[in-house]
Amino acid sequence: MNTVVLGLQWGDEGKGKAIDYLAGNFDVVVRFQGGHNAGHTVYYQGKRVVLHVLPSGIFYPDCLAVIAHGVVVQPLQLIEEIRNARSLGLSLQNLALSANAPLILPFHQQLDIVFEDSRYQRIGTTRRGIGPAYEDVIGRRALFVGDLLQESVFRKKFARLAEYYNRLFAAYGHPAVDSEPAITDYLQAGEFLRPHVCDTTALLQRACHEKKQLLFEGAQGSLLDIHLGTYPFVTSSSTTIAGVFSGTGLSHKSVDHVIGISKAYATRVGEGPFPSELQDDSGRRLRERGKEYGATTGRPRRVGWLDLVALKHAVQVNGVDALFLTKLDVLDDLDEIPVAVAYEVNGVRSEQFPCHADALDLVTPVYRVLPGWQKTLGAMERMNDLPQPLRAYLDFIEEFTGAKISHLSVGGERRQTIETGR
Ligand code: GDP
Ligand code: IMO
Ligand code: MG
Secondary structure, eight states: OOEEEEEOSSSOSSHHHHHHHHGGGOSEEEEOSOOTTOOEEEEETTEEEEESSSOTTTTSTTSEEEEOTTSOBOHHHHHHHHHHHHHTTOOOTTEEEETTOBBOOHHHHHHHHHHHHHSSSOOOOOSSSHHHHHHHHHTTOOOBGGGGGSHHHHHHHHHHHHHHHHHHHHHTTOOOOOHHHHHHHHHHHHHHHGGGEEOHHHHHHHHHHTTOOEEEEOOSOGGGOTTTSSBTSSOSSOOSTHHHHHHHSOOGGGOOEEEEEEESEEEEOSSSOOTTBOOSHHHHHHHHHTTOBOTTTOOBOEEEEEEHHHHHHHHHHHTOSEEEEEOGGGGTTOSEEEEEEEEEETTEEEOOOOSBHHHHTTOEEEEEEEEOOOSOOTTOOSGGGSOHHHHHHHHHHHHHHSOEEEEEEOSSSTTSEEEOOO
């Protein structure tokens, strides 16, 4: 069953862990959007590994890992990641990189930083150049991985873009990017990556035709989607189901099953509205228990209660078939667990999630308080082991969102996963 795994919140839901748990049953794992703004944590042989662009299926040697054309690629970063993976004993022979993946160039990262520091548009980005790289795609100026393989083409295109950006930087009083060292580094990176570069759309279409099992790995989360998230405090790609199709070239008929991932509470990194955010001691306790510090930037994550209005929005937008609920163990010692079940604006109650930050800023969440389980979940393996209040909590989430919960995660390790059979 070809399966898509998507984050349903503001990212960091535990996608890396879930993909690593599931990938053993798949032939191919595909990243289809985002870039190295992602940080997906996986435990491999007891070691904590954070993947940024490499798909989280790389730990299974028979699994083909694909970086499709929807992903924006910083080749120097990708090489570093490949080298790190090789130092763990992974060969990565099975890595395919799309020739049509847009490049993140030095201008993009510089522009990201200029904007973030200018107070003109402070989003709290990862400062990796993701937004500006996607802007170039939409603006029809982008350079692609395939360009790295033809020196004269790359030089010509790079020089044209350098002229465009250096004018922009001059207007902001910033130094121009020094092209020559960047061109040399990027061309060398192209040679390193050459054996992996191919037409991933053709590769994936062939895999579908041969009835291979495909697993699609989302990055970021639905509430960071460029169209359906809390705009403008979003990332610059389609993090929802739509991104699978535009990002791979496969049709909707190649997807059989959609798994949505949510934490049992909520976190967010960067700016933007977060109605159920906690700024008191209970928030600080959740942050410490859940080790909520960014896997990419190390920033402390903002923390709050599970927001079922937002979760239901994400379930509906993505056509989620099953929920993979993570970090339940972080709530172990709570006697009461609030969940947001509606929003109030000027005394009017609504269960609709508004897809714009200005509207979301105005809402006050309405909570339902559920009893906690006050048991240690980390070592539990079967549904029969689960305490009654946890079952009631799961029932409530299923009924509210309309999606079944298929998996529970009670720790960061692969084995700390319970299949519910629901
Ligand atoms: P991703 O971006 O969605 O892959 O998530 P991150 O890796 O950025 O953040 C999730 C963090 O939670 C990582 O440190 C994981 O190791 C950890 N994690 C995942 N699932 C669980 C869980 O069920 N319990 C606990 N305690 N930690 C988890
Ligand atoms: P994973 O895949 C959490 C956030 C940034 C910022 C906004 C825009 O690990 O879940 P960007 O650099 O993308 O232009 O930043 O999006 N953001 C993430 N937050 N997890 C991520 O990835 C994120 N990737 C981007 O913090 O608010
Ligand atoms: Mg992450």
